[in-house]
Amino acid sequence: MSGDRWYxxxxxGHVGSEVGHDEGQEExxxxxxxxxxxxxxCPAPRFMAAAEIEARRWKMRAELLSAxxxxxxxxxxxxxxxxxxxxRVMAGTA
Known part of the structure; x- marks a missing residue:
């Protein structure tokens, strides 16, 4: 399976994108x-989408605070x- 397919x-109950192969039986x-x-x-885990949404929220808050x-x-x-x-604090240089 390639990295864009999940199992x-x-x-x-392990969810991952890499699978092993039984020795001697490649398939x-x-x-x-x-x-x-x-x-x-199975579909990709939802935590990826949730993390992107949370990052957008924090970015919006930082922009509003800066303004x-x-x-x-x-x-x-x-x-x-x-x-x-x-x-300086917002830029990370302080």
């Missing part, structure tokens, strides 16, 4: 975790030193 082991695919022949194709700090600095509600320091 689930019926015996141990006999086995679970890499328990060695069971009882594997079935808020810039507006506060521009209108004088936040001293320049704090704006500079906040920009």
């Amino acid at each position: 689930r082991c019926i015996r141990c 006999a695919r086995v679970c890499v975790c328990c060695g069971s022949f009882e594997i079935e194709s 808020l700090i810039k507006r506060a600095g521009a209108c004088g509600a936040l001293p320049d030193g704090y704006v500079t320091q906040a920009s």
Whole structure:
């Protein structure tokens, strides 16, 4: 199986994209975790999509926070030193 196809082991429940081959029988695919022949194709795990959604949410929050700090600095509600320091923290250089 290639990396874009996933399988689930019926015996141990392991989900993966790599399968082992039983020695001497190249066509006999086995679970890499328990060695069971009882594997079935399945869709890719949902944690990948969930992680991408969460990353987008954090990016949106960071962009909103950055815009808020810039507006506060521009209108004088936040001293320049704090704006500079906040920009460094958001950039990861502080």
